[in-house]
Amino acid sequence: MTASLSSPLDRAVPAQRIAVVGSGISGMAAAWYLSARHQVTLFEAAERLGGHTATVDVELDARRYAIDTGFIVFNDRTYPHFQRLLTQLGVAVQPTEMSFSVHETQRDFEYNGHTLGSLFAQRRNLLSPRFHRLLADILRFNRQASDDLRYERLSAAFxxxxxxxxxGFGVDFQRRYLLPMGAAIWSASLGDIRRMPALFFVRFFHHHGLLSLRHRPQWYTLVGGSRAYIPDLTAPYAERIRLATPVRGIRRSANGVVLTTSRGQEMFDQVVLACHADEALRLLEDASQAEREVLGSLPYAGNEVVLHTDTRLLPRRRRAWASWNYRLDGRGDDARASVTYNMNILQRLEAPHTFCVTLNDADAIDPCRVLGRFRYSHPQFSLAGQHAQARHGEISGGTQRTHYCGAYWRNGFHEDGVWSALRVAHALGCDESGTHAVGTPARATVSA
Structure with missing residues (x-):
């Protein structure tokens, strides 16, 4: 999980024919790094590239919009590899607001923690002892968790x-603040978040500035939608991209790796499995015991995603509207997270409509306002998964000629996908210089 990417490159690695399976950020980045030295062929089961990088074109009232429905944001602190990639590609980005609200319509409870005014968007909370206890617990948790992380008091088994x-953190703090925020971040249930390793959770919150009220990173979106980086990222191997070509089986030997698709069988020197862990395991016809143990401990869960304009999924009070909006409304611990992203805020859209992307709450949305339905799977993190992440070196590379990359090897986000791709690239004699792709590296453009 914490493997370094700064080890010396093996310059003795000869040019090889490499198959990359999966075209999410991990697969596209791995192929980009590797194609500077090797001949790369990218296999994608879907008819489009990108995986969770999924920008949808919407035409409404004679105007066109590009709305992100999967990957949306990144920041200037915890995405160094992804930022470097964008700089090399010269992709334009723009600052955005990352605010978070929680609302419970059945009990008329809501707040948005972005400003003092939005925090007390529901004015009666100004005089609510219960709400002030929640705020006090937030401050106590931030101090306690920061200290426990700094002084290494967090057990890896907790x-x-x-x-x-x-x-003794209160029920309101847990169910109306911390667990919903975690559930929104990882697209998981409240129960999934409770079962997460405490060290994993606190370390993530610390790195992303979520244990501080002031020192938080600046977040960005890509101008024109997240798909904007795909053309340049795939340009070096564009002629060897095979869309709508699902891999049906993989078998390894001392001489190479055989991939079976609808087109037949094809031999490669190496294969990079940049698909989800459960998908990778299903493809292996000769999986080792270690591969079954490791990949089997890194599960995924599906989330239903709806693009729509039904603002009833947002808090009742407009001043409580945030970039991310979590709806409680009697959901049990094991219910999927109900999160609505306000895309007008996140993508800085100027439109007469409010475009929303909602996870796992399709029945609450007016069907007449639905613009699209999608389904994405997200990695689930647990103590067993944390141990499995640490075993990456047991199954990736070596005589099996098989390499694994994906965001699930770290925290589950775009930066982790690029980080994981670069780890595989290093193993095959490549680095992140990107000298092969788009000519002289350009600086990423930031639109104010």
């Missing part, structure tokens, strides 16, 4: 639930 219960 779940978040055990940590919160041990220190």
């Amino acid at each position: 779940t978040l639930a055990e940590y919160l219960d041990t220190w």
